[in-house]
Amino acid sequence: MAGAYNGFRLAPFSAFSLRLCASAVGVLISLSTHAEVSVRDDVGNTVTLAQPARRIVSLAPHMTETLFAAGAGAHIIGTVEYSDHPEAAKKIPRVGGYSRLDLEAVAALKPDLLVGWQSGNAAAHLDKLKGLGYTMYVSQPNRIEDVASEIERLGVLAGTDAVAAAEAKRLRERLAALRAQYSGKSPVRTFYQIWKQPLMTVGRNQIITDAIRLCGGENVFGALEQMAATVTVEAVIAANPEVIVASGMGDSRPEWLDDWKRWTSMEAVKRDNLFFVPPELIQRHTPRFLDGTERLCRHLETVRQRRGY
Incomplete structure (x- = not known):
């Protein structure tokens, strides 16, 4: 169907042209949702996923909260005891406690990403899960700035970069204000x-x-x-x-x-x-x-x- 827009005449579209456009859009959508993502975690390991995580198991309460802050709350399918913030975190199925994980419960959820805690989870549990082939991001923020950086990295892994970047920016602004107020x-x-x-x-x-x-x-x-x-x-x-x-x-x-x-x-x-x-x-x-x-x-x-x- 021919038409005009802002003075320019539009040529008629054939059914083939429409199918071609639809195919191109589909490819772009596929690329945007299935692109490989990669970050370096707090212990220096490179964490790579073929596509953004959609089945995340958090192995520490603070990581559950941080994942929500990064916009990835909807993708958390399992977490541990005491994961109580925000309110929605209380409804997520439990896989034991951060220091006594139920490895069978973790495996049953078929996660595509585990988020562990270096100084909180038992090293033997983390090693066992890695040995089973699960992709794992290990958290250990030792500086306040590390929290902002972690939010950004989790946003990359979950494909929620924009939400994560905004939250990290807000945190850094508060941090800068505190430094200015109490320096000296x-x-x-x-x-x-x-x-x-x-x-x-x-x-x-x-x-x-x-x-x-x-x-x-x-x-x-x-x-x-x-x-x-x-x-x-x-x-x-x-x-x-x-x-x-x-x-x-x-x-x-x-x-x-x-x-x-x-x-x-x-x-x-x-x-x-x-x-x-x-x-x-x-x-x-x-x-x-x-x-x-x-x-x-x-x-x-x-x-x-x-x-x-």
């Missing part, structure tokens, strides 16, 4: 307590240490190589932190944080600098980590104000 602040000697028995803290390469540094703090155990290290009460007293920050395992301030009040020689106790940050905001490597970092920064600023000099 006077240092605050900080003890971060993960747990009471055993008494545990974070070492140099843990992302929480990066948050402490961003807020102008100094981790009193920042020289330790371990991600999570066991320390003694005597070592904490000797370090004499100006503030003690704890998270525990629940949404409320742990009672054991106040156990430090018996050690009246510590600066943190003298000035009542005992603070709580919810663990889901500071112990999960997700975009919400910046919410926890903001709280941490405010606590350290309170410490500065209480110095009285």
